[in-house]
Amino acid sequence: MNPTLPLVQRWMDYEEEPFALDEGCPFILVGPDPDPRLLKAGRLLFPDQVWIQELTLSALWAELTEASPFAYMLLWGPDHSLGEELQFFLKETPFSVEELPAEGYRLAIRKSSVFIGAHDAAGLFYGLHTLRQLLDSGRPLSATDITDWPDVPLRCMNYDLRQTFSKPELLIDYIPILASFKANALLVEYEDKFPFSRHPDFRHPSHALSNHHLEQLLETAEQHFIEVIPLQQSFGHLEYILGRKEYQHLRESATSTGELCPSLAESFTLVSELLEEVAAHHPRSRYLHLGCDEVYSLCECPQCRERYDGSRNRAFLDFVNKLIDYTCHLGKQPIIWQDVLAACSDEELDLLDRRVCVMIWHYNGKNIEALVSPLAAKLQAMGIVVMGAPSVRCFDRKDDQNYPLVEQRMANINQWSEAATRQQLSGLVGTNWTAVFSLGVPYGPFETSWYTMAYFADACWHAKRSRQDRFIDRFLLNFHGIGIDMAKRLLGNYDDEDYYTSMPKLLEAVVKNRSTAELIVAMLDFETAADRSRTIHKYIYRWQLSPQSEAEWRSLMNNYQITRVGLRRARVAMEEALRVFQPNDMADHYVLSRFYLHDYLQETLYQEIGLAEPDSADGGEL
Structure with missing residues (x-):
């Protein structure tokens, strides 16, 4: 091995x-x-x-x-x-x-x-x-x-600070681990966690990074040969700004909570101020990511329809070109996402400022190269730098996931690394989203994605690696200190996709990053308890068919109490595991997002029909 x-x-x-x-x-x-x-x-x-x-x-x-x-x-x-x-x-x-x-x-x-x-x-x-x-x-x-040597020149990890995220000191401490994976860049979407000074009202009241923590993060990255690339949304996904009453007049439409109107001069003034401040705090970065994805409400306001003759693509290109020019004057190469560009005709695409770098993202599908190659080749022929973006964690049609859906993520990463080498892309970023967007419920904690992050780094460095060099064996050894003989003794047969589900059996052998392993086990315990809770409703249904049956009621009560004990234990374990990594109120928010339905059913259904909570306060056996 x-x-x-x-x-x-x-x-x-x-x-x-x-x-x-x-x-x-x-x-x-x-x-x-x-x-x-x-x-x-x-x-x-x-x-x-x-x-x-x-x-x-x-x-x-x-x-x-x-x-x-x-x-x-x-x-x-x-x-x-x-x-x-x-x-x-x-x-x-x-x-x-x-x-x-x-x-x-x-x-x-x-x-x-x-x-x-x-x-x-x-x-x-x-x-x-x-x-x-x-x-x-x-x-x-x-x-x-x-x-x-690396097969992909820019190998970029991702901090998404829009929802729940790790304590600031951990965000700094994790950079050496990313460097050990031979990542050389880190894309950070700060949103309202950036320490804005020109617009201090945009700072999150509790969780905005201090200037000290930001400087520490940037300096630590520099010491470990990692380039920090800031992502400042500048067209869409501005909910944290446009959700405020005093800025709602800048929306493209009343219902477009996060999307700017490109026809308003004040829109560009606001964004340029944000970009200037973010660029100034990242003097070592060659790039500044402008976002510009999922701008759904283009050309909906009367002013835009008249100005751009109803052309959504023209409205997009006109505003983005202004952003590109301004970013270049700040001394940074701008990066934008590709999804609006993919809908442009060749004539429209020809209007795009060539100084931009286009980052193409696709997270699903079995033929990533077919989705990527036509647009990438077209942009490269225009002299535009192209990068790609698989995902180490994304929606995957499951917005309450507690850890990445590993099989889907590995398949996506494999296809992207192969496409990147064939297309000679300038880099790949392994996007690691915390939620569908800033208003959604949180995905799993950052620490549960170390496995897929390392897999992404492995694929970027050596895209044509043999499947005989099993990734899970190398990850368990380097990240958890578990040798292959020990893993086989505890698991028997196992494969790359088995990392998360195998952690309860591996936990006794973990000698490195044990808190991460315990967090994964806590998430699995919650899922087991939550799955079991669904059986309560079946027993309620049976009891309602025979409401006078003492046997049906006793069966319902027994199942209910066993299930509630399991949920109670899982809640305590999840809270303890999360508080190692997240600020207390973030951990509370995460736990509430997972237990909200269970708490709601307890208050509105179970109590109403007379089901009594187990007496054991510590969640022990009844």
């Missing part, structure tokens, strides 16, 4: 003595310019080792490194072996290192030495993470050559 996550591209073993760790040897970093991020990452990943950067090299080393095809190198091993083995490392290249893509690296392991070479600092950073995984795998390390 290859233990790496993401799976490395090329691995070659040699029939030599296995690697033997020498704790006393320093790590030596060599590069054209000191990069404090590498030294910091090395010390975090290997805290017990001595690190030296830019060592004054001996004449032999200087000669060898000058001949190296790599700008960045890591050397680890005893002094007496470094010269000989470094020479082997530089001359014996089983793969063409000159053609190694950006962020790629070569990792060579010999009996007493380790070398990592890369053309850029990010490549060496990813090589360090692979080395850490290999050392943590519990396997003896054979003499090995690894040549590795």
